Amino acid sequence: MNEKSCLACGATIKGRADKKFCDDQCRNAYNNTQNSDANNYVRNINNTLRKNRRILEQLNTDESGKTKVSKAKLLLAGFSFEYFTNVLHTKAGRTYYFCYEHGYLPIENDWYMLVVRGEEKRS
Numbered sequence: 001m002n003e004k005s006c007l008a009c010g011a012t013i014k015g016r017a018d019k020k021f022c023d024d025q026c027r028n029a030y031n032n033t034q035n036s037d038a039n040n041y042v043r044n045i046n047n048t049l050r051k052n053r054r055i056l057e058q059l060n061t062d063e064s065g066k067t068k069v070s071k072a073k074l075l076l077a078g079f080s081f082e083y084f085t086n087v088l089h090t091k092a093g094r095t096y097y098f099c100y101e102h103g104y105l106p107i108e109n110d111w112y113m114l115v116v117r118g119e120e121k122r123s
Contacts, residue, residue: 048083049099055079056102056114065116074104074112 004013008026013019021027055077060067074081081097088096088103096103098117105113 045083048080049085052079052083053099053102056099056104060102060114060116067114068107069112069114071110071112 004019005011006013006022006026007020008030009022011022011026013022021030055074056079059069059073059077084097084099084103086098088098090096094105096105096115101117103115103117105115107113
């Protein structure tokens with residue numbers, strides 16, 4: 001019978017024939033190593049999206065959920081216009097950009113209308 005080696009540490013594996021790791025620690029270490037580059041990239045994007053959402057939420061102070069704010073104020077708060085979760089094109093030809101339920105509509109002269117989408121509106 002062939003002896004199998006742990007994919008993480010190289011130790012001899014005892015037990016089931018389809019076993020690939022000697023213990024949970026080696027399995028976790030192997031999987032973390034395999035996914036670390038992709039996880040860091042995704043983690044950084046998710047952090048940026050959460051930051052954008054938080055900025056939109058904090059700056060949208062009107063009770064109706066619609067506040068007009070300048071591009072400079074968004075940039076000063078650390079907003080990144082390159083990252084958003086979805087886009088909404090209206091029949092009127094407007095394009096809204098959203099970070100989850102909080103969004104913005106570009107209007108004239110580097111001003112933006114901040115909005116909250118549908119059911120998520122504040123009460």
